[in-house]
Amino acid sequence: MLGALVIALREGLEAVLIVSILYAYIKKVEREDLLPKLWLGIVVGAVVPMSVGAYLVWGTYTLTTQAQESLGGFLSLFAVALITWMIFWMAEHSAGMAARMQSQVKEALSKGSGAGWSLFVIALITVGREGLETAIFIWPMFKNASDNENGTSLVAGMLVGIAIAIALGYLIYRGVARINLRIFFEVTGYLLIFVAAGVCSYGFHDLQEAGVIPMTAPLFDITTYIPALVYNGGLYDVLVAIFQFSPSPTALQFFSWLIYLVVVGTLFYFYNRNKKLFLAVKRALLQRLAAVRG
DSSP states (O other): OHHHHHHHHHHHHHHHHHHHHHHHHHHHTTOGGGHHHHHHHHHHHHHHHHHHHHHHHHGGGGSOHHHHHHHHHHHHHHHHHHHHHHHHHHHHHGGGHHHHHHHHHHHHHTTGGGHHHHHHHHHHHHHHHHHHHHHHHHHHHHHHOOSHHHHHHHHHHHHHHHHHHHHHHHHHHHTSOOOOHHHHHHHHHHHHHHHHHHHHHHHHHHHHHHTSSOOOOBSOOGGGTOGGGOTTSHHHHHHHHHHOOOSSOBHHHHHHHHHHHHHHHHHHHHHHHOHHHHHHHHHHHHHHHHHHHO
């Protein structure tokens, strides 16, 4: 539940903050006539990821078991790559979010009669992107849910996260609450790294189950030493719901989890402590890549 809650809260708050920035700017320039297009973009942007999520949860049951495992494995690894990129992207851009969105709205308003539809596209892309990221990342958790109770807790966590995001966004917009976005995205970033490590491990497990990668015997079985972690036990269900925990992982599962956690966690820590150095290295690498392509 906590994993789904953190993902929904983080993605939801980002979407709500962006929508509130768009809304406030439109009110500021007295273009309330464009608000219907803004709401339409938000609604369509929400429906698209909901449809994708529904298909991933229920539509994939028509596939063969091997196809389901293959799809689950590749989508899990894609979700890990997506969430990792998002964690670092938000760490870099959260401070300038308001100015960036206001600039986009200003450009949209300069298009005369097409301003409304330009605003619709901005809202659609913003809400749709956050929703798709949420759907793709939470789906492996649903797939790994050991029973209906686990699935229900994931839905509950996601809904609670969205509700908190909307409430926080509204309070921030009204000036009732203030939140340090840098700290918020840093703390939730660490939590998501733990969740992503579990999804990464589970993705390789799916690929092994599908025969895409050779299956090997479990590296160890932790339930031998900690009986409370027995399959379908209370603590086991909690760890699966949050971290995609496996008490008897293969070597590939365990080391993919460990390497991701150590490498990405360390990079994220030092990135937040010395952002200027990392950005300078990033610019240098991009310039070198451009020179090679040229």
